[in-house]
Amino acid sequence: MKYCAFLRGVNVKGTNMKMADVCQVFKDAGMKEVSSVLASGNIVFSSDENAEKLKTILEKAMSEQFAYEAFLFVKSQEETVRFWSSIPFEKREDAHIYAFVGVPGIQNTLMEEFQKASQTENEKAAIVDTIFYWQVPKGNTLESSFGKVLGKKSLKDQFTSRNVNTFEKVLKKMN
Structure with missing residues (x-):
């Protein structure tokens, strides 16, 4: 299923990250067909997991990689x-x-x-x-x-x- 993760607080108030690095975190966490849209933290990807589980996996991976408290919201293509x-x-x-x-x-x-x-x-x-x-x-x-x-x-x-x-x-x- 295709999803978009909408990240909160990316590239504002000192939380700066390159979208290529964010995409790599998603790939390392098992996401497929990963790409970014704009520099404000919109990551399109595919996964067989449900949105709730993906939120947990991806927030943990982002927090660990970038040493900040990550918040993101995962929405399906339909949503x-x-x-x-x-x-x-x-x-x-x-x-x-x-x-x-x-x-x-x-x-x-x-x-x-x-x-x-x-x-x-x-x-x-x-x-x-x-x-x-x-x-x-x-x-x-x-x-x-x-x-x-x-x-x-x-x-x-x-x-x-x-x-x-x-x-x-x-x-x-x-x-």
């Missing part, structure tokens, strides 16, 4: 298609749209945090099925009230986010 095909907002030149990959139920926590935060004009959030989407005007991602919430240490092992365009690139690599 990855849903992230791309369920986008609830119309694409705009002046906004980014992010989708959040995480533990079960994280979409509800994120929506609660979004509703508590002050929003800028044209900033929106929606849940489609179990996927949380956030639209934010370009240039406001890190400065927005909600953007600051996303950096909370208490949430670091709960989710990671990607610009929705990344899902399109991941799916092209999976095909």
Whole structure:
């Protein structure tokens, strides 16, 4: 089965790694057809194992190889298609749209945090099925009230986010 591992916190805040090295860790852990998509920690691969077991294997391998506490979320090709095909907002030149990959139920926590935060004009959030989407005007991602919430240490092992365009690139690599 084809999967994508979405790594949290890669190539930000001092956790720097080459994607070729990350791919090698995946290969050494028994994954097949391994390749990376962008430098933000999106690894496409094949395995006969289930996603839950893969998460455990790969987090341990990454933590050992790179001496950091690795967090990643493994999604099947079918699940990855849903992230791309369920986008609830119309694409705009002046906004980014992010989708959040995480533990079960994280979409509800994120929506609660979004509703508590002050929003800028044209900033929106929606849940489609179990996927949380956030639209934010370009240039406001890190400065927005909600953007600051996303950096909370208490949430670091709960989710990671990607610009929705990344899902399109991941799916092209999976095909």
